[in-house]
Amino acid sequence: MAEFQWKEKVAECLTGAGGFLNICYEALDKHLGTAIENKVAIRFISKNWPADKNAILDLTYKDLTHQTCQFARGLQSLGVGKGDKVFALLPRVHELYVVALGTLRIGAVFCPLFSAFGAEPVKTRALFGRAKVLVTMASYYAKKIAPIRSQLPDLKYIILVNDIDASKVKIPDFLDFKKFIDSFSSDYLIEKTNPEDIALLHFTSGTTGKPKGALHAHSAVVYHKHSGQMALNLRTEDTFWCTADPGWVTGTSYGIVSPLVNGLTMLVDEAEFQAERWYLILDEFQVTNWYTAPTALRMLMRSGFDLGSNFDLSKIRYAASVGEPLNPEVVIKFKEKLKILIHDNWWQTETGGIIISNYIDMEIKAGSMGKPLPGIEVALVQRNKEGGIEKLSCPGSKGEIAIRVGWPAMFRGYLGEEERYRKCFVDDFYLSGDIATMDSEGYYWFVGRTDDLIKSSGHLIGPFEVESVLMEHPAVLEAAVIGKPDATVGEIVKAFVSLKKDFIWSETLMLDILGFARKRLGAVVAPKEISYIDTLPKTKSGKILRRLLKSREMGLPEGDISTLELPI
Numbered sequence: 304m305a306e307f308q309w310k311e312k313v314a315e316c317l318t319g320a321g322g323f324l325n326i327c328y329e330a331l332d333k334h335l336g337t338a339i340e341n342k343v344a345i346r347f348i349s350k351n352w353p354a355d356k357n358a359i360l361d362l363t364y365k366d367l368t369h370q371t372c373q374f375a376r377g378l379q380s381l382g383v384g385k386g387d388k389v390f391a392l393l394p395r396v397h398e399l400y401v402v403a404l405g406t407l408r409i410g411a412v413f414c415p416l417f418s419a420f421g422a423e424p425v426k427t428r429a430l431f432g433r434a435k436v437l438v439t440m441a442s443y444y445a446k447k448i449a450p451i452r453s454q455l456p457d458l459k460y461i462i463l464v465n466d467i468d469a470s471k472v473k474i475p476d477f478l479d480f481k482k483f484i485d486s487f488s489s490d491y492l493i494e495k496t497n498p499e500d501i502a503l504l505h506f507t508s509g510t511t512g513k514p515k516g517a518l519h520a521h522s523a524v525v526y527h528k529h530s531g532q533m534a535l536n537l538r539t540e541d542t543f544w545c546t547a548d549p550g551w552v553t554g555t556s557y558g559i560v561s562p563l564v565n566g567l568t569m570l571v572d573e574a575e576f577q578a579e580r581w582y583l584i585l586d587e588f589q590v591t592n593w594y595t596a597p598t599a600l601r602m603l604m605r606s607g608f609d610l611g612s613n614f615d616l617s618k619i620r621y622a623a624s625v626g627e628p629l630n631p632e633v634v635i636k637f638k639e640k641l642k643i644l645i646h647d648n649w650w651q652t653e654t655g656g657i658i659i660s661n662y663i664d665m666e667i668k669a670g671s672m673g674k675p676l677p678g679i680e681v682a683l684v685q686r687n688k689e690g691g692i693e694k695l696s697c698p699g700s701k702g703e704i705a706i707r708v709g710w711p712a713m714f715r716g717y718l719g720e721e722e723r724y725r726k727c728f729v730d731d732f733y734l735s736g737d738i739a740t741m742d743s744e745g746y747y748w749f750v751g752r753t754d755d756l757i758k759s760s761g762h763l764i765g766p767f768e769v770e771s772v773l774m775e776h777p778a779v780l781e782a783a784v785i786g787k788p789d790a791t792v793g794e795i796v797k798a799f800v801s802l803k804k805d806f807i808w809s810e811t812l813m814l815d816i817l818g819f820a821r822k823r824l825g826a827v828v829a830p831k832e833i834s835y836i837d838t839l840p841k842t843k844s845g846k847i848l849r850r851l852l853k854s855r856e857m858g859l860p861e862g863d864i865s866t867l868e869l870p871i
């Protein structure tokens with residue numbers, strides 16, 4: 304990769320398009336006039352499927368081009384243009400994808416919100432992001448929008464996807480999505496954006512605190528294209544299923560942009576996770592590439608592998624996971640029981656795309672995130688007192704993941720937080736806030752987030768290592784580990800565990816798990832305390848909220864819990 308330059312890849316796209324770079328152009332228009340234009344771009348599986356076998360909607364690249372041109376023309380008629388923010392609060396229905404790409408088409412900024420957000424999280428984000436247009440479901444209006452509408456001074460237009468009869472619930476002043484786009488022609492239209500023009504506003508998961516608004520530029524598409532090929536092994540003939548919702552960055556970078564730019568057919572499932580349904584989708588639609596998350600994989604494990612073995616999963620050529628540390632146990636079990644090799648990869652909302660990954664032709668070491676993508680320089684660093692960084696060279700040292708700036712998907716700012724953005728960079732490196740180690744063969748191993756590291760008797764303990772060992776115990780389904788303040792040793796390691804079905808919590812089981820962990824981890828690293836928890840608190844994107852467990856343990860305020868999955 305000595306000769307690989309991201310700048311050249313950006314220049315290639317600019318030349319191909321005739322001097323501009325627009326995500327929508329790369330995703331759709333570029334395929335027009337090729338064999339791809341009449342191919343299914345997105346196959347939408349309605350939540351009524353499989354009860355209703357026909358509840359599938361196929362949109363070709365050409366269909367999507369037409370519909371996004373109509374929507375873009377509609378936005379233009381409202382006076383929406385470059386830089387204006389179009390928010391979407393939609394489930395995974397086809398309108399969401401038309402809104403995303405149509406917004407990008409005219410150079411406006413697309414901002415997806417997770418559809419399960421209630422009024423308050425929607426208000427905070429729409430206010431902060433100065434939403435001009437909001438596209439949502441008519442059925443969401445009464446609960447989620449009506450209470451906050453008057454508090455959003457920049458919000459000029461509400462467009463509703465009419466899943467209920469809006470006239471019956473008396474919604475004031477709105478545009479009906481279908482009528483709206485039907486009233487505009489699909490004549491071709493594209494805004495000739497520059498690579499640095501802002502295209503996307505993505506809010507982070509809020510795992511460590513109040514969610515941040517990360518801004519991404521149109522040039523990110525270049526990274527989405529190549530990283531999809533390299534890290535997810537995407538090819539034109541594939542059927543790809545990214546299970547992430549576009550409300551989170553994975554669901555946009557790899558659940559909209561990357562697959563379309565690579566000209567393949569992708570699946571979108573409207574329904575929420577359900578083990579049998581997921582196996583059925585993988586089987587019936589002959590998924591070749593599957594991108595999912597550790598929480599989903601652990602839930603599939605909970606449902607038992609016997610269920611999975613009833614399905615034909617042999618078409619899966621490549622499976623990958625992101626979002627949280629992938630415990631080795633999960634990789635081992637999926638390989639053993641279902642012959643599926645899960646490739647872990649690491650990245651963040653801020654990085655815009657996959658940074659460290661396992662590849663198809665690489666030996667997988669269960670528990671490792673893999674190696675940096677070609678064209679990416681990663682260093683493990685320590686911050687010094689003068690505000691600088693020192694690179695760690697010795698294999699096995701724990702350091703913060705730092706990435707040399709210059710990859711096109713890197714975020715271009717935190718909305719309204721310039722100082723915070725500036726502080727993320729030292730000496731031409733972006734500092735991620737995550738700690739990892741690298742072994743002598745160049746594989747990276749996740750240790751924990753800086754905020755989650757536990758300092759006990761002078762040792763630095765990463766929760767991931769402890770959680771992974773706890774999960775090897777036959778009774779443990781999921782585990783979360785925190786540092787509990789202690790006058791003598793600084794912090795003690797405290798674990799919370801949930802159990803697999805058929806196991807019941809008792810003092811004896813607790814002692815057994817304690818002993819099991821101590822044998823494998825040694826007395827310093829093993830938990831001193833273990834508590835049972837029915838379900839771990841998680842963000843809506845499926846990440847364990849260790850900070851919440853910690854504040855509850857210490858009786859402190861819970862902080863921002865706008866992304867909490869279930870208030871428990």
Ligand code: ATP
Nearest residue numbers: 507508509510511626627628648649650651652749
């Ligand atoms: P916030 O920044 O608001 O606290 P967040 O960091 O969880 O939320 P995201 O950008 O969605 O928001 O998540 C990125 C983080 O997820 C990474 O910084 C890392 O901590 C974790 N992560 C992602 N992939 C992996 C992985 N493969 N292994 C370990 N951790 C991962």
Ligand code: MG
Nearest residue numbers: 507508511651
């Ligand atoms: Mg983060």
